[in-house]
Amino acid sequence: xxxxxxxxxxxxxxxxxxxxxxxxxxxxxxxxxxxxxxxxxxxxxxxxxxxxxxxxxxxxxxxxxxxxxxxxxxxxxxxxxxxxxxxxxxxxxxxxxxxxxxxxxxxxxxxxxxxxxxxxxxxxxxxxxxxxxxxxxxxxxxxxxxxxxxxxxxxxxxxxxxxxxxxxxxxxxxxxxxxxxxxxxxxxxxxxxxxxxxxxxxxxxxxxxxxxxxxxxxxxxxxxxxxxxxxxxxxxxxxxxxxxxxxxxxxxxxx
Numbered sequence: 706x707x708x709x710x711x712x713x714x715x716x717x718x719x720x721x722x723x724x725x726x727x728x729x730x731x732x733x734x735x736x737x738x739x740x741x742x743x744x745x746x747x748x749x750x751x752x753x754x755x756x757x758x759x760x761x762x763x764x765x766x767x768x769x770x771x772x773x774x775x776x777x778x779x780x781x782x783x784x785x786x787x788x789x790x791x792x793x794x795x796x797x798x799x800x801x802x803x804x805x806x807x808x809x810x811x812x813x814x815x816x817x818x819x820x821x822x823x824x825x826x827x828x829x830x831x832x833x834x835x836x837x838x839x840x841x842x843x844x845x846x847x848x849x850x851x852x853x854x855x856x857x858x859x860x861x862x863x864x865x866x867x868x869x870x871x872x873x874x875x876x877x878x879x880x881x882x883x884x885x886x887x888x889x890x891x892x893x894x895x896x897x898x899x900x901x902x903x904x905x906x907x908x909x910x911x912x913x914x915x916x917x918x919x920x921x922x923x924x925x926x927x928x929x930x931x932x933x934x935x936x937x938x939x940x941x942x943x944x945x946x947x948x949x950x951x952x953x954x955x956x957x958x959x960x
Contacts, residue, residue, distance in 0.1 A: 741926045749927035750934070757931060760916070765935040768904070768912040771828055772896040772943065775835020779896070780889055782836070783843030791851035804844055812837040812899060816906040831903040831912065838899035839892040843885070850884025886951035893943040901936050913939070 727747050733739065734746035741749065754761065790797040812834050819830030904914025913936045920929035 742924065745927040745930055750930045753925075753928040753931040754934060757928060761913075761932055761935040764911065764913045764916050764932065765939050767828070768897065768900050768914065768936065769939045769942070771831040771912065772835050772900040772939065774832045775837075775900060776839050776889070776893055776896040776943070778832070779836035779839030780843045780892060783840045783888070783892075784847050784885060787844050787847035787851060790848055797848075800844075804841060807837065808841045810837075816903040816908070820907050825907060826909050828909065828911070830908060831900050834903040835896040835900045838895040842891045842895065843888040846884045846888030846891075847881060850881030853880050853884070882955060883951075886947065886954070890944065890947045890951065893947045894940050897936065897940040897943055 730744075731747050734744060739746075786796075786800060790800050815837070816830055816834055819833055820827075823829040823833075900912065901914040901917075904912040905918050908915070910916070910919065913932050917929050917932045917936075920926070920932060
């Protein structure tokens with residue numbers, strides 16, 4: 706019973722705040738007579754969300770798949786390169802300026818170029834954009850985590866004649882795991898955002914971003930916001946999934 710009460714106390718305040726914000730939003734739209742192209746009301750958005758629920762779910766599934774592929778490929782590449790860079794100073798020195806330059810590149814601006822390379826009907830460009838957005842935070846956080854091992858721990862393992870593989874398994878990787886998941890948590894939202902924005906620049910009319918632009922171009926602003934809610938739901942799903950994975954893995958971590 707106490708657990709249920711604790712859950713209620715934790716969930717109730719943000720739920721009440723959300724309901725209050727939505728009510729204030731609807732009231733402001735009605736009282737101030739705000740035009741729909743400036744800000745449609747929650748009631749209109751909810752009506753469009755119900756009416757177009759199937760297309761929204763279909764578009765969200767496409768965006769989610771592209772973001773998931775980008776998160777997986779960019780995350781694996783970031784972790785692998787960080788492992789190599791942590792082991793070889795030459796690779797670290799060579800990768801540092803490249804990663805810095807990549808972090809400054811607006812990767813979504815690469816979408817039109819990638820569409821011309823892969824074809825306007827291909828989803829590959831969106832996956833690549835999401836992977837590039839994911840790679841930088843995962844690489845930087847993983848590399849930082851791999852460097853967190855205390856010198857005293859390294860000296861102890863050396864005194865015990867531990868092999869590099871044993872040292873990595875016992876100390877280095879467990880220490881780096883929280884940093885890896887921090888990078889993945891941040892990257893999960895970036896993957897969805899990048900996939901959605903990449904859909905603005907062309908390609909097949911399949912994802913949430915392309916339907917947002919189509920609805921806005923047709924002055925269906927409430928419908929555009931309904932698709933925005935679909936994108937938000939995908940982002941929240943990705944963030945929740947990575948957070949749960951982090952909790953499950955770190956809970957089983959030895960020590």
